[in-house]
Amino acid sequence: MNAGGRRSLYLGLAAAAALAALPAAGPAYYLQLLTIVFYWIGLAACWNLMCGYTGYIDFGSAAYTGIGAYVAGLLMLRLGLPLMAAAPLAGLGAGLVALAVGWPTLRLRGAYFAIATFALAEALMQVCEEWSGLTEGGVGITIPQRLAELSYYWLYLGLAGLVVGLTWWVEHHKHGYGLKAIHQDEQAAAQVGVNTHLVKLQTYVTSAFFIGILGALEGSRLGYFKPDDVFNVHITIKMVIMSLLGGMGTVLGPVIGASFLQLVEDFLGARFLNYYLVIIGAIIVGVIIFLPRGIAGSLGQRLGWRPWRRR
Amino acid sequence: MSALVIQSLINGVLMGGIYALYSAGFSLIFGVMGVVNIAHGDLLMLGAFLTYWMFVGLGLDPFLTLPFSLLGLFVLGYLMQRLAIHRVVGAPPIMSYILTFGTHLMISNLALVAWTADPRTVTTAYSGAHLAIAGLTVPWVKLITFLISLAVVGALYLLLHHSQMGRAIQATSQDREMARLSGIKVDRVYALTFGLGAAITGLAGSLVVAFRDVDPGMGLPYTIIAFCVVVLGGMGYIPGALVGGLILGVTGSVCTLLFTPGWSVAITFFLLYLMLLLRPAGIMGKGIVE
Numbered sequence: 001m002n003a004g005g006r007r008s009l010y011l012g013l014a015a016a017a018a019l020a021a022l023p024a025a026g027p028a029y030y031l032q033l034l035t036i037v038f039y040w041i042g043l044a045a046c047w048n049l050m051c052g053y054t055g056y057i058d059f060g061s062a063a064y065t066g067i068g069a070y071v072a073g074l075l076m077l078r079l080g081l082p083l084m085a086a087a088p089l090a091g092l093g094a095g096l097v098a099l100a101v102g103w104p105t106l107r108l109r110g111a112y113f114a115i116a117t118f119a120l121a122e123a124l125m126q127v128c129e130e131w132s133g134l135t136e137g138g139v140g141i142t143i144p145q146r147l148a149e150l151s152y153y154w155l156y157l158g159l160a161g162l163v164v165g166l167t168w169w170v171e172h173h174k175h176g177y178g179l180k181a182i183h184q185d186e187q188a189a190a191q192v193g194v195n196t197h198l199v200k201l202q203t204y205v206t207s208a209f210f211i212g213i214l215g216a217l218e219g220s221r222l223g224y225f226k227p228d229d230v231f232n233v234h235i236t237i238k239m240v241i242m243s244l245l246g247g248m249g250t251v252l253g254p255v256i257g258a259s260f261l262q263l264v265e266d267f268l269g270a271r272f273l274n275y276y277l278v279i280i281g282a283i284i285v286g287v288i289i290f291l292p293r294g295i296a297g298s299l300g301q302r303l304g305w306r307p308w309r310r311r
Numbered sequence: 312m313s314a315l316v317i318q319s320l321i322n323g324v325l326m327g328g329i330y331a332l333y334s335a336g337f338s339l340i341f342g343v344m345g346v347v348n349i350a351h352g353d354l355l356m357l358g359a360f361l362t363y364w365m366f367v368g369l370g371l372d373p374f375l376t377l378p379f380s381l382l383g384l385f386v387l388g389y390l391m392q393r394l395a396i397h398r399v400v401g402a403p404p405i406m407s408y409i410l411t412f413g414t415h416l417m418i419s420n421l422a423l424v425a426w427t428a429d430p431r432t433v434t435t436a437y438s439g440a441h442l443a444i445a446g447l448t449v450p451w452v453k454l455i456t457f458l459i460s461l462a463v464v465g466a467l468y469l470l471l472h473h474s475q476m477g478r479a480i481q482a483t484s485q486d487r488e489m490a491r492l493s494g495i496k497v498d499r500v501y502a503l504t505f506g507l508g509a510a511i512t513g514l515a516g517s518l519v520v521a522f523r524d525v526d527p528g529m530g531l532p533y534t535i536i537a538f539c540v541v542v543l544g545g546m547g548y549i550p551g552a553l554v555g556g557l558i559l560g561v562t563g564s565v566c567t568l569l570f571t572p573g574w575s576v577a578i579t580f581f582l583l584y585l586m587l588l589l590r591p592a593g594i595m596g597k598g599i600v601e
Contacts, residue, residue: 057405104588111347111404113379115538116587122535123580130573233531237412271390274424281416288399288410 008251009168016161023150029211031153037262038156042214043235044242044254045163050207051240052248053179054197054200056106059114061239063101064094064208066214066231069129073141076220085217094212095205100110106197120231125231140226143219156214160255163210168251170203172266179203183249184211241284314446319568320561325453326522327461333515334540335464335552336508341472342547342599343484343504344400346407351537352530354509356405356422358384358516366433366520367438373433373520380513388509394500400501401487415531428466430524430558438521454516461553463511468549470507471558480504484547487570532576539583542591545598554594 025033043065051058072090075081081089107114128135135141147155170176178199181189190196219225238261246257269276337351365376394416399406407586412505441450472476482490491497523529540559544551559579566575592598 005328051405055403055405057408059408101584104584108587108591111341111345112591114347114404114408115542116584119535119538119580119583122532125578126573129438130571130577160592240405240409244405244526248405275420276421277416278424279418281413284409285395285417286414288406288413289395 012161012165012168016157020154023153028149032149033263033266035149035153035156036266037216037259038153038160039214040238040242040262041255041259042156042163043211044209044239044246044258045160045167046207046214047239048243048248048250049163049167050200050203052243052250052253052281053170053176053183054203055183056200056204057240058117058204058236059240060117060119060233060236061211062231062233062235063117063121063124064211065098065218065235066121066124066128066217066227067094068212069219069225069230070135070227071212072143072216073143073225074135075220076143076145077141083147083217083220085143087213087220087227090216091209091213094215095209098205098208099201106200106204118236121231121233121236125224125227126180128227128231135227138226138228140229142223142224146220152217155217156252156276158209159214159217164251164255166206167254171251175199175203180249190274197256211270313458315422315568318447319564321447321449322353322453323481323561323564324557325449325457325560326564327447328457328558329515329519329522329556330536330560331464331553331556332460332518333512334537334544334556335467335549336515337534337537337551338541338544338547338552339467340505341541342509342549343480344396344501345404346396346400346505347404347411348508348532349411350418350530351508351512352535353415353418353422354384354388354512355516355519356525356527356530356532357387357418358513359520360422360516360527360528361425361513362517362520363433363525366435367431368514373435373517377459377514377517379508380517384513385506385510387513389461389502389506391509392505395449396505397498397501415534419527419530428526428528430526432524433520450521452521456521459518460515461551463514464549464553467507467511471549476503528600529574535576536579539579541593541598542583542586543594543596545593547599548593548595548597551593551595551598558594 019034022034043061047058047061050056067213068087068090071093072086074081075086075089101116101120105113128139131137132139170179177192178189178196181192181194182196182200186196215230218232222229242257242261243254244257245260246255247253265276265280268279272279333351333355336354337348340346340348340351361380361383362373362376365379366373367370391414395410396407399410435452438452439450440452441448442454443449454589459586469477470472479490479500480497480503482495484491484505487497490500540552540555541547542555543558544555545554559582562579562582563575566578570578586593590596
């Protein structure tokens, strides 16, 4: 590890410590806003860890927030497990599903992975809607356990810090070089000895594991949810856009992107309720059309992307 | 019981025609430009609303609105490509997913604000008329939409293989640089292709009003069905859309009969998953596998 890497590690730890101590001083509204920001940093960082680094685009990550929320919710509701036991189990459940989905689809490059994951999230939502004997269907479930508001603040901060830290570790470790090599040229990566399928699968399952835990915690924080709330495609798209805005395949990209978008959303959502999604859509289209290199620019040069030229 | 199953098979085949029609547009756009169009179902929704408003506002027969949705969506698709999509042709796939997802958000939510979430139905004087054979009923309207769908997919195939424009589109999809060197205006071919894909999708929207009601949120599920159809039939392979569409139509209809509509969506996904596992190039093995 070089000196720069070590310095950024200490800086990151210092920032996390400062944020952890913040509740002693901050007013409640901002703490709640920050809690949600941390939640999204965690999710975006999970998405970025897999998709930002390998270039495989998961368009159905909401499948794992949904699985997390439902597995944990049902374990608490039906078996009376405490949240702190249910949440890791929910993460395992999400990881197992990711293993089953990733095994066949991660062998295929490009559009197929995105399509399969996109359809997965929608299909799982339908299963939750229909299998009402298990999940209560469209009625939704009410979670019996809820932690104190501040616990979520620290939990989300901790998880976001953990995933960002993991990304940092990956960035400076052989595993990360493998991921980046896959992004640039998968065949070449395989030829120089990267077990590409295994590396992708490990990363994908890890990412789904943390998304599952975050989904489980958020489910208990909400207290009540329906399939449409936790499997919503907009959850996925937010992770994607946050990563893209901040810079895909970078350690701090999701932190910047998630903080920015969540604060914008907090501002817009309160003022333009009806047109809010139209505006978000317009922002997305505008960013892709007018700033394709502005966002991916510096990153793009480093990874050898040429967004304006067909490969 | 068996009559019920046969009846649902018939319904599935009839619906499959529509699936095939707009999925052919989806497949065409992907095959030529490599763009996965997540706003595809919303184009279908716009076609359906165009027919609804012309029917309600002008009293025009739904079948007479077909040329309008064909032309209207062609223009919209052409402009969409020229104004936005052309920026992401050849970019990493994520750019096109996100761009078309943004487009989906804009179209479907603007439609929601303009037309509200109320479902609307198109009921004509002849909506109930049907052909009855041996206890089975085939509504005339659905039969005609099926035949139109088949004819349009056939026409698209002929257009791609036996016309100057079609050859230009094929050449561009095979090798963009060589096509350019041969004097093909690649940018115009892309815009035409997107327009063409949008046009037949709008047409499918006008036809789908014979099967169901119309609402602004109807688009996204159709996009997902298009994914499944083209994976079944083979990405970028137009005749495959016909096979995939019919299989999906029948599967959906039979599953709805045996279980519930929600389960049929889940089973459709399972089918997609199996296909990706076993035969990613589609049933006939002629799709594009990257």
